[in-house]
């Protein structure tokens with residue numbers, strides 16, 4: 498094992514990233530592992546597995562989602578999951594191996610640590626999985642570099658295409674860091690590869706008088722569009738460790754369940770808006786500021802779910818199914834439980850919503866088939 502002081506420092510924003518990852522893995526791994534013959538997890542930028550202060554890194558967090566379950570739960574997996582961790586820094590890869598070796602019993606999980614670069618190794622891992630297992634192979638790939646030089650989007654594209662509709666990815670994109678270089682030629686090649694082509698860069702560069710303010714947003718938009726070409730659903734979570742230094746975690750999936758579970762993870766980390774984590778700048782010097790430090794304490798009224806529903810439906814009749822799907826896929830909110838507890842229930846009690854047809858036995862329930870409309 499490496500001397501603790503040589504391990505990476507745990508930065509405050511890691512807390513949010515790791516909380517999202519932990520929550521999602523805890524939902525994803527059993528859900529897919531109980532019903533598919535094989536599931537796989539790939540960490541493309543694994544690091545050492547452990548931070549200087551003893552905190553667990555992404556590989557151990559993902560492994561915990563399997564090892565941390567009860568024996569009864571684990572026995573429901575058709576086969577132990579495959580975990581592949583790629584790390585280019587030799588000492589970190591070795592430390593990670595020592596961490597894994599120190600685990601007494603992997604309970605049937607298969608863990609492979611690859612010392613090498615993401616760019617070279619990830620396609621090989623994907624190739625091997627594609628040729629060994631039937632498709633679709635439920636796979637979760639975590640792509641968490643420090644910058645953007647080693648993350649050509651092509652790799653995500655061919656990953657998705659080779660492993661099929663159950664291959665999901667969560668990708669870190671340091672939008673503001675990229676924005677600093679977008680008007681220069683300094684890293685144009687890397688930017689082009691990360692954003693899928695020169696057209697994207699040209700769009701980001703449009704209206705140079707505004708680009709300073711908007712480049713981060715435009716880059717995030719370009720990346721989201723790129724992801725949408727590969728995935729049915731794309732969500733994003735913003736992490737702003739200190740103001741103006743934000744990055745995004747983009748998530749792509751082909752499954753509505755995947756969207757729901759990922760959004761649940763976001764809401765755990767950001768109970769006010771479900772969309773991001775903002776660190777209080779006063780606590781920005783590397784301490785582990787916790788979520789209470791978020792500065793936003795409530796959403797503006799026009800962004801609340803009742804306001805959004807009212808805007809969408811006016812006084813038209815709508816079904817609960819339509820409202821659920823729209824809430825899940827087109828707003829920041831969750832179809833369960835937010836729609837009922839933050840919108841339909843309070844709106845009906847206030848007399849703003851009228852239920853026209855429902856098989857419900859109790860007021861406040863909105864079972865399938867329920868039809869309703871706003872009264873004003």
Ligand SMILES: C[S@@+](CC[C@H](N)C(=O)[O-])C[C@H]1O[C@@H](n2cnc3c(N)ncnc32)[C@H](O)[C@@H]1O
Pocket residue numbers: 540541542543544545546553554555556583584585586589613614615616641642643647
């Ligand atoms: C941001 S850290 C990853 C943190 C880790 N995913 C976690 O959440 O605990 C990025 C890691 O990628 C490694 N790295 C840098 N370039 C790489 C490359 N081209 N391929 C693979 N790993 C690389 C670095 O050594 C570093 O350990």
